[in-house]
Amino acid sequence: MNGKVDSLLTWLKKSDKFYIAPNISICESPESGRGIILNHGSIKKNDTIVSVPSSKQLNFHTILYHISKFNKELNIPGITINRKQIDYEKNVIDVGNKGSIDPRYELYSQLSKKFLLSLSSFQLISFYILVENHLLPKWTHNEIHSDWKPFFDVWPSMEELRSIPAIWYCDPSSQYHSLMKYLPAASQNHMTRIGGLVRGDWNIISEIVLKWNDICNSFYGIEKSEKITSDELFSLFLHIYFVINSRCLYAEVPLKVEDPMNNFTLVPYVDFLNHICEVDLHCYPQLNIQLKSEGEKSIGIGQFSIRCGEHSYENINEELFLNYGAHSNDFLLNEYGFVVDENKWNYLDISSDVIELVNDDKKEVKTFLSRHGYWGDYTINENDISYRILVALNYFVTRDERRVRRFIEGYISEDYFKPKISPVLKNLLASLTVKYTKILDQLIEEQNNGEDKLCLQNIITIYKGYIKILTQHLKDVES
Structure with a gap:
């Protein structure tokens, strides 16, 4: 390194x-x-x-600038290259004993301004890196490399990123699929959300990537055994996506300023x-x-x-x-892809547990809580049991619509309901502690049996954090 x-x-x-x-x-x-x-x-x-x-950062603007070196029709004032700065004569290089041009002149010229500006930052950056870092050297038999190669070369390998759950979720060949069942609700939600973004972005750029790969494989005489398959392309994209996701820094991008998710730079x-x-x-x-x-x-x-x-x-x-x-x-x-042993920002998403507890046969509790905007999204952090949980338990235990409504409006304090809901709250916290301790024991056993220690240890740390939060709140309820 x-x-x-x-x-x-x-x-x-x-x-x-x-x-x-x-x-x-x-x-x-x-x-x-x-x-x-x-x-x-x-x-x-x-x-x-x-x-x-x-000029040494990778973002929506710098990529458009570099693409415009090869696409003389791409003109975005203040962003793309000044035409006086570059000679568009196509330099001939020797690739595989056959005179050929840098494929970027032909390929990047196919990209219209409308198409490029329609892409999100993630889509454009991952597409550009896939071409520049992986496909360009392959197509040209390592005769041409991206100007960004020194930056690409210090990025983490896929192996170093292996503990990110969305990779397990998106990669059909992942050896860590079995660990997904141990992920708590908050991690499951993050994983599926990110996985959806990954697949959505791949759907947008894959058509042109696959088309270019077929054309260049044929033109440059890439042997069948050396060709990058569609599955391999997706794996490369997946790696690039999480390099970007794990390393990007917030920065306002004028062309994408209206969408915070697009405002980042590498x-x-x-x-x-x-x-x-x-x-x-x-x-x-x-x-x-x-x-x-x-x-x-x-x-x-x-x-x-x-x-x-x-x-x-x-x-x-x-x-x-x-x-x-x-x-x-x-x-x-x-x-x-990492966790912190002592993290004061930890919280538990116990929505499914609370819903299972309070959801009666007549759906009375759900109807009342939904009407007032308190159905679901139940969390506990180091300092607080969320107000939403207290509202749900207050109504579940008392069925006193008037007083619970006044509690929501701030006219009745928590002290009024505390003695009434304490036994239920205590049982809920205790059952969650037992539940998470059981999962923790299973994870430790799997780790002892030789499963990947990094991936398992990260999940173990999450559950230890949960148990610490629950134990503290149990003490508070019992005192």
Whole structure:
């Protein structure tokens, strides 16, 4: 990996706008993978740790810019290339002893402005990376490589991303399908939501990818045994999708500003920073928006920097951290493929358990709660049992519509209902503790039997967090 990081830095330093603090370096550990550490001196509040120019970031704008190098009809003012900057003569290269052109001139010229602008950020970026990183070298017998290769080369392998549940869900050949049944409700919901997005995006771009692959396989004389099959293409796309998902950073993209899900950029070196749960303490991002006055020579959306927060780094080998957001372990596992042992943002989604408890034969409870907007979405976190659970139990136990309605409106406090619902709440918490402890025991047994320790340990950590929350609330109810 050191050689690849060196190549990445060499590539980045080709821009005079790139900056990296002289006292940081990359480290690797079995626990957290790659990270950034302090190797001498100190880093204090507001010091710049790393700053990456627009031209070295992958996002909707920079990709359109690079596609326009090969598509002279693509003209988006302020985003695509200035026609005076490039000669569109097609350079001939020697590929397999046969004079040929860079296939991107032919292929990218087929992409209309309307089609490209209709794509989401995920669709365009994953499509572009699939072509540039995997198909271009294959088609040209490794004679042509993407300008972005130094960035691609430091990304995690599929093996390193194996603990992300949506990969198990989407990949029919995954060896971890059996673990999906152990995922709690919150993780199941995240997994199926992300899986739906993956399949939807693949449906949008797969037609053109498969078509191009067939054309180029034939034109460049790719042997049948070396051809990338449609299943292999999907696996490559799946890998790319979760590289993007686990490494993208929020940044406003003017062409996609109306949809928050499209506002992100991939920033080399910055993506080595690992997550910490503490908010507003460690490193923080800063985006200097590209100014129109800088002219068409400017590429992308702006300079992306990481600065030091309130926490000063003064100990040699101390790791620098970036808070990814106030996220539970269920969220972290599904978006990034890791969990945190002590995570104050954990919560339990116990909607199915509460619904099973309160849903009577006459549907009376469901009717009342639905009418007032309190049916479902029942959660517990470290500090609170959600108000929605209290409303559901208050009505289930008392069937007192008037008083429960006044409780919803804020005229009656929790103290009125607390003695009435405490026995039911206590039983619910106790039964959930037994349920999750049983699952935890099964997971530990599977881990001892040699199943993948990383994948299982992540799920084990989630259940330990759940049990900790339930135990605390049981003590509160019993006191």
